[in-house]
Amino acid sequence: MQQIISEVERVVAQILGDVETKGEMPKQPVKSVILHTIERLQHVLFPGVFESGNIHGASYKSRLSVMLEEVANDLVAQIALALRYDARYVNSRQEEVDSAALDLTCKFISKIPAVKEILDTDIESVYNGDPAAYCKAEIIISYPGIYAVMVYRLAHELYLLSVPLIPRIMSEHAHSVTGIDVHPGAAIGKYFFMDHGTGIVIGETTVIGNHVKIYQGVTLGALSTSGGQNLKGVKRHPTINDNVTVYSGASILGGSTVIGEGVVVGGNAFVVKSVPENTRVSVKNPELQYKNNSNVSAYVELDQMAFWAYDI
Amino acid sequence: MQQIISEVERVVAQILGDVETKGEMPKQPVKSVILHTIERLQHVLFPGVFESGNIHGASYKSRLSVMLEEVANDLVAQIALALRYDARYVNSRQEEVDSAALDLTCKFISKIPAVKEILDTDIESVYNGDPAAYCKAEIIISYPGIYAVMVYRLAHELYLLSVPLIPRIMSEHAHSVTGIDVHPGAAIGKYFFMDHGTGIVIGETTVIGNHVKIYQGVTLGALSTSGGQNLKGVKRHPTINDNVTVYSGASILGGSTVIGEGVVVGGNAFVVKSVPENTRVSVKNPELQYKNNSNVSAYVELDQMAFWAYDI
């Protein structure tokens, strides 16, 4: 194994050297701690749903308090680390950073009941909108759209408090778990329902009203970001008003695109300008062609196949 | 930290009060236990594939028996919890519920060899259909389509036994792991192959024959569920007969839509009525336009860009 040991020495030296030459970044918030925070907040938001055992009586209440207090303490530490990425705190004394972190954590904790209240409206809309939904417990435990919106609503509160890094770490974790990519900067109203969800992308400056329902593969995006960092802060994503439904695979793009109240956007529609209220937008029924199937091999017919069949 | 402690007290009191006012749900099955059950069933279904060590001889046999016995005991407890969500058991005596759970668990365990047999046909079809497949071990260990169909076939057995909640918790876990969303209610034949799989959605009342292959982003869905809970039980999703291939991004919709034997559905096709056997359905080769590229900035050309370029 001597061969390996010397190889290891060489590689580590090279990598750490590389780190030194590039200069040290400030310490980051610790991802694993933040994920553990989300998990405990889920217990607090839905008491008893993720554990067996009686959820009433003093013992449970204390357990919940202890859990939330641990969350708060972890957040103070993580936010203190994150604030070092905020220009205003790069050179601040540690005491300043710590007391700012404490203050932000309190503000965040105080929002939890409001977050729970709006999450209850999201669950309500799933139950009313999905024939396959068995009961609310099933929705809370198993629906990816509910997990994604829960994490979004928590991350959004931290985003509103201008906490760096942590909101995005939270939302990308939900993205990984659900395939739903909601930027914590988006503003989303009550009774929000994402069905199936895989492939949904909702951009940073999107604004969504109440009672909006969107399906798998929907993009609420920007027309282009070739401007890169210069576009930071610019409203690049659409505004969706109340009672809008967007069916799967549709894309709605552009910061000045406004979808009026009561609009229904059909599957795979590609919308880049505003739509007046109570309108249905849809792709004209896409023409299909039918051919009788002859079983010649993939080789012979690649050319014809090109236009209808593909895979990896 | 006094500031935080009092905030925590306030929030917990508010949330638990909130729970009391909304009334207590019966205790739910515990998600973590159910996920652990899936993991252990995977070991039982594919002996030795997920562990090192000799898989023959008495010691391994006993290890497997112990593992499956633990699964069975956990399932009895979890099914007993789930049955409280079945109208027929809401007010039953605990003994009744427990013996029903025991009975259902036995019925489920007895199905495992049949599940393994059909899973072997699924693995067979992957190996024969995918040039990138190296060997069956690789397929079992790494193919998301196989993991999703394994969890589906297990969850489907519980669904057929009318066990509440647990089948959906299982299938949404597979959805989270693979991006493939197969409702446990769907009926799927032998030699089923989902390639790549991300974004596949298969609805509750879908019926699929043998030797069917579908690709990433395929939706087998309903035309509309605005009926909500009133549509419960109605056949809302299509029927796919034997030897059908559906290429990526295609959607096949509606409870009365029947795709005949030997049909090939092309990529991105949007099919809402039945297709006769041995037919190829495809989108007419979508017209493309080509422009020479001038490097003006994203700002100037948003309007033209609108029609060809977008992102977040």
Add this chain to the structure above:
Amino acid sequence: MQQIISEVERVVAQILGDVETKGEMPKQPVKSVILHTIERLQHVLFPGVFESGNIHGASYKSRLSVMLEEVANDLVAQIALALRYDARYVNSRQEEVDSAALDLTCKFISKIPAVKEILDTDIESVYNGDPAAYCKAEIIISYPGIYAVMVYRLAHELYLLSVPLIPRIMSEHAHSVTGIDVHPGAAIGKYFFMDHGTGIVIGETTVIGNHVKIYQGVTLGALSTSGGQNLKGVKRHPTINDNVTVYSGASILGGSTVIGEGVVVGGNAFVVKSVPENTRVSVKNPELQYKNNSNVSAYVELDQMAFWAYDI
């Protein structure tokens, strides 16, 4: 519970019998060990980013060396198991296999600094291309596209060394975590950026140049694989030259399809032949139809709805 115990005995006997009749596969690499390897390599590639604590000074250097040495030892064992799936080693003496595994591991470890160097270019391109990116730490910690490309670049090195099974286990793990499916056989240049990423599929024989950016839902695929195992090794997937951008939902298909330098492929475009350099390819602005919304029920209007609205 006697009922269950006998059922368990029966099932285990049947399954193990089934294994014996089908003959024993050689032992596989252990998935959990390989995933742990990826996790530790992530620490080595980005020192300090996933842990708190000072990343300079001797103690950290030793910790990193110990970690990488453990990775190397685990890899020797896992590669030795995997080599049994390589025709050349099926009947080799264990010593031969072990020394081959040791040699391959050393070659792999020696590539790590080069992998880090190219990953730094990928991170650079994300930072420059995404207005929502806050800082490089956020990108490393939270961007799925970076996680997927990191795992791809590691798996690709093992693929180049012809190690069986392990590269695909790694890439399918990244697929599960990110929804991005990059086959370890693909050849991908510097400054590669996958934005959002969910649903991206990149096939085994794809070739990608430098400074390429692709979005969610893009498929770089084959025209057909009905040839199955006969197509193994054939170039089935496209070639993408430098400075190409492919917007979301686009598909580029076929082993002889070459996308020229500087090309921009529009959203949802379906490209099956080569495109000359500095060209923009896009779907003709898809015609939309607008209807005023009347609130009749889902039942009455299924037919009209068929063409514009669907879900599950």
